[in-house]
Amino acid sequence: MQIKAQRYSGQLQAPASKSHGQRLLILAALSNNACQIQNLGADRDTKAMQAALNHFTQHPSNRQEVVIDVGESGFALRTLAFVASHFCSHYRLTGHGTLLKRTHWSTVHLLEQLGLKVTHQNGQLPLAIEGEVSNTQINVDGSEGSQYVSGLFLFAVKQPGSWQITVKNLNSHAYFEMTLAALNQFGFVYQQNGEIYSFEGAQELSCPEVSVEGDWSSVAAHLVGASIRGEIRVSGLNPESLQPDQNLLHALEQFGAKYDWNNGELFLSESKNKNPFEFDCTQQPDLFPVLVVLACAAHGTSSIKGIHRLKNKESDRLHAMCEALDIWGIPYHIAQDHIEIHGSGKIKSGCINTYNDHRIVMAACIANLLSDQLQMPEDTSAVLKSYPGFMNDFERLLQG
Numbered sequence: 494m495q496i497k498a499q500r501y502s503g504q505l506q507a508p509a510s511k512s513h514g515q516r517l518l519i520l521a522a523l524s525n526n527a528c529q530i531q532n533l534g535a536d537r538d539t540k541a542m543q544a545a546l547n548h549f550t551q552h553p554s555n556r557q558e559v560v561i562d563v564g565e566s567g568f569a570l571r572t573l574a575f576v577a578s579h580f581c582s583h584y585r586l587t588g589h590g591t592l593l594k595r596t597h598w599s600t601v602h603l604l605e606q607l608g609l610k611v612t613h614q615n616g617q618l619p620l621a622i623e624g625e626v627s628n629t630q631i632n633v634d635g636s637e638g639s640q641y642v643s644g645l646f647l648f649a650v651k652q653p654g655s656w657q658i659t660v661k662n663l664n665s666h667a668y669f670e671m672t673l674a675a676l677n678q679f680g681f682v683y684q685q686n687g688e689i690y691s692f693e694g695a696q697e698l699s700c701p702e703v704s705v706e707g708d709w710s711s712v713a714a715h716l717v718g719a720s721i722r723g724e725i726r727v728s729g730l731n732p733e734s735l736q737p738d739q740n741l742l743h744a745l746e747q748f749g750a751k752y753d754w755n756n757g758e759l760f761l762s763e764s765k766n767k768n769p770f771e772f773d774c775t776q777q778p779d780l781f782p783v784l785v786v787l788a789c790a791a792h793g794t795s796s797i798k799g800i801h802r803l804k805n806k807e808s809d810r811l812h813a814m815c816e817a818l819d820i821w822g823i824p825y826h827i828a829q830d831h832i833e834i835h836g837s838g839k840i841k842s843g844c845i846n847t848y849n850d851h852r853i854v855m856a857a858c859i860a861n862l863l864s865d866q867l868q869m870p871e872d873t874s875a876v877l878k879s880y881p882g883f884m885n886d887f888e889r890l891l892q893g
Contacts, residue, residue, distance in 0.1 A: 499722075499891055499892065500722050500723040501715075501718035501719050501721065501722055501723035501725070501859075501862055501890050501891055502719065502723035502724045502725060502890065503725060503726075503889060503890045503892075504725070504726045504727075504728070505712070505715055505725060505726070505727045505728070505886060505890065506707075506727075506728055506729050507707030507708055507709075507711070507712050507727055507728065507729035507730050508534060508536075508707065508708050508711045508712075508880050508882060509532050509533060509534035509536075509539075509705045509706075509707065509708060510534070510705055510706045510707060510708035510709070510710070510711075510736060511534050511536050511538045511539050511568075511708065511879055512568065512668065512671065512708070512710070512736065513671065513675070513705050513706045513708075513736070514530070514532075514533050514534050514539050514542075514705040515538065515539060515542045515566070515568055515569065515572070516643070516647075516671065516672055516675045517530050517533075517675060517703050517705060518530065518533075518539070518542050518543055518546055519542070519546065519572060519573075519576055519647050520647070520675055520676065520678075520679045520698060520700070521546075521700075521703075522546040522549065522550055522576075523576070523579065523647070523650070523651050523679075523698055524679060524698045524699050524700065525697045525698060525699050526699045526701065527701070528699075528700050528701060528702070528703060529701065529702045529703075530702075530703055530704075530705065531702065531703065531704040531705065532704050532705040533705055534705065534708075535881055536877065536878060536879050536880060536881055537564055537565065537566070537877050537878045537879075537881075538564065538565070538566035538568065538569065538878055538879060540564075541562070541563050541564035541565075541566045541569050542563075542566060542568075542569045542573075544562075545561050545562070545563065545569065545573055545577075548561070549577065549580035549581070550580075557583070558583045558584060558585055558621070559577070559580075559581045559583070559584040559585070560584070560585050560587065561573055561577060561584055561585065561586050561587070562587055562588065562589075563586060563587070563588045563592070564588060564589055564590075564592075565588060565589050565590040565591065565592050565878055566588070566592075566878075567592060567595070567640060568640050568643075570586055570588060570592065570597065570600070570618075571597070571600050571640035571641040571643075571644050572640065572641075572643055572644035572647055573586065573644070574586055574597075574600050574604060574620060574622065574641070574644055575603075575604065575607075575641075575644040575645055575647065575648035575649075576644060576647050576648045577622070578609065578622065578626070578648060578652075579648060579651050579652070582623060582624070582625070583621075583622075583623040584621075584622055584623070585619050585620065585621045585622070586618060586619060586620045586621075586622070587618055587619040588618050590849065591808060591848075591849065591850075592618065593617065593618050594617070595617070596615075596616035596617055597613070597616055597617065597618070597620065598616045598637075599634070599637040599638070599641050600620075600641045600644070601613055601616060601620065603631075603633060603641055603645060604622060606628060606631055606632075607626050607627070607628055607631070607645075608624060608625065608626050608627030608628050609622055609623065609624045609625075609626070610622070610623050610624045626652055626654070629649070629652075629654040629655060629656045629657070629694070630656075630657050631645065631656070631657070631658045631659070632658075632659045632661070633645065633658060633659065633660045633661065634661055634662055635660050635661065635662055635663030635664060635666075635669075636662040636663075636664055637664070638664050638665045638668075638802075639663060639664065639665040639666065639668045639669040639672075640665075640668070642660055642663065642669055642672075643668065643669055643672040645658065646658070646672060646673070646676065646690075647672065647676070649692075649694055650676060650681055650692070650694065650696050650698065651694065651695060651696065651698070652694045652695065653694050653695040654693075654694045654695075655691075655693055655694070656690075656691065656692050656693070656694055657689060657690070657691050658689070658690045658691075659688050659689050659690075660688050660690065661688055664775060664776065664802065665737070665776055665777075665778075666776060667735055667736070667737035667776055667777075668736075668737065670735050671735045671736065674735055676698075678700055678703065679698040679699060679700045680696070680697065680698055680699055680700070681696060681698065682696065706729075706730075706731045706734055706736070707727075707728075707729035707730040707731065708736070708879075708880070709730065709734060709736040709738040709739045709741070710736070710738045710779050710780075710852075710879070711855075711879060711880040711883070712727055712730065713738055713741050713779075713780055713783050713855075714783050714855035714856060714858070714859050714883075714887075715727070715859075715886065715887075715890060716741060716742075716745060716750075716761055717741075717745070717783045717784075717786060717787050717859055718859045718862055718887075718890065718891075719750070719761050719762065719763060719890075720745045720748055720749075720750035720761065720763055720764055720787065720790075721763060721764075721767075721786075721787070721790045721859070721862045721863070722763055722862050723762075723763055723890075724760070724761065724762040724763060725760075725761055725890065726758055726759070726760050727758065727759045727760075727761075728757065728758045728759075730759055732754050732759070737776045737777040738777050738779060738780055740772075740776075740777055740780075741777075741780055741784075743772070744770045744772045744780075744784060744787065745761070745764075745787075747768060747769075747770035747771070747772075748764045748767065748768055748769075748770050748787060748790075748791060749764030749765060749766040749767060749768045750762065750763060750764045751764075766792075767790055767791050767792045767836075767838055768791060768792070768793070769788070769791040769792070769793035769794050769795040769796075769836065770787070770788070770791065770795050770796075771795065771796045771797075771798075772784055772795075772796075772797050772798070773797075773798040773799050774797055774798065774799040774800070774802070774803075775798065775799030775801075775802055776799075778799065778802040778803055778810070779852055781797065781800070781803055781810050781811075781814065781852075782810060782813075782814055782850075782852045782853045782855070782856035783852070783855060783856040783859060784797055785797070785814045785817070785818065785834060785856065786856050786859050786860045786863070788823075788834035788836050789818075789821060789823050789834065789836045789837075789838075789840050789860070789863055790836060790838055790862070790863055791834075791836040791838070792836060792837065792838055793835075793836065794833050794834065794835050794836070795833070795834050795836060796831050796832070796833050796834075797831060797832050797834070798830055798831040799830060799831075800827070800830055800831060800832055801830050808848035808849070808850040808853065809848075810850065810852070810853065811827075811832070813845075813846065813847070813848050813850065813853055814853070814856075815827075815832075816845065816846060817845040817846075817853075817857070817860075818834065820841070820843040820844075820845050821840035821841050821843060821845075821860070821863075821864075822840060822841040823835065823836065823837070823840060838863070839863055839864065840860060840863045840864050841864070842864050842865075842866050842868065843868065844868035844869075844870070844871065845857055845870070847870045847872070847875065849872070849875045850875055851875040851876045851877075851878045851879050851880065853875075854870050854873050854875045854876050854883075855876065855880070855883060855887075857869070857870050858870070858873075858883075858884075858887050859887075861891070
């Protein structure tokens, strides 16, 4: 499919955050009382989490192995690996797609530190887990991310014992703060002294009603599109959100886009100058593909740091986007932990390989604004993972 680039403008209701929604689903399942969740998303990752938790709560079992299919959700895998132990003593985690090719050593090692037995395929799925917790004095290396750290805390709050968890070198720290904030909303009590978190387990959790925030990760592509050529008004976002992808606004400001909040709505309009920018994506690696598109739109050299976090995602995003830059005819240079992209405001026509990665599909669509005749991705189904309505919203906003 080929389209002609146009203005990117209109109104948008932000889709529900799968990151926030999945945390609330886990806490609702662990709660002592019923919890009503408002604005829950319909993406594949959220549905996978919901299905797994429904299986636990409706068919609890301590006698036979419970099989948990997490789909392609890395968060569901790394949290349910721990939380499932609250519901059953013997379970096996499996999944689909690129999740089968990724290694999960940090999750495995943390489970083993708790005293659980883990059977795996050289760090890959499926993971079979059994046993009981024998250690509540835990040291966690969070350099590989925060999801398994969140899983540990979501589990430990309901597990008896005096817990002391030391967390060092934590990446994606803001996502862990989201977990703590959600736990606090359900009544979690703990003490923090620097990197050390102390609390009594087997706590009662309760929150009668919660609402899922709009998703900054999903809206990011639309905001970049409007910054390049157009304007957009977005409702449903929390300006005080702990979601780290809200930091995209700093890059868009440097680029020259203008934005304002009015009655809870975000209004953003295009940059007139298309300035180059600097951004560190260490804490928000999901932004990298669309930041590459923004760098192509800039007139000059932009620098994106934190590229070491990009390999073990839904795809090797650094490799995939460098391939795209080659096809688009955009010079770039990689040095240590950053990439410099020499943008000119235009790209050559060409169809890139999206590697079935939802973030790359979204970025490839927005790249149409930089070419008079650019082919769209042949397969856009990857967006169902996080944002089922993306293509409809994209086509509507592209028409202006």
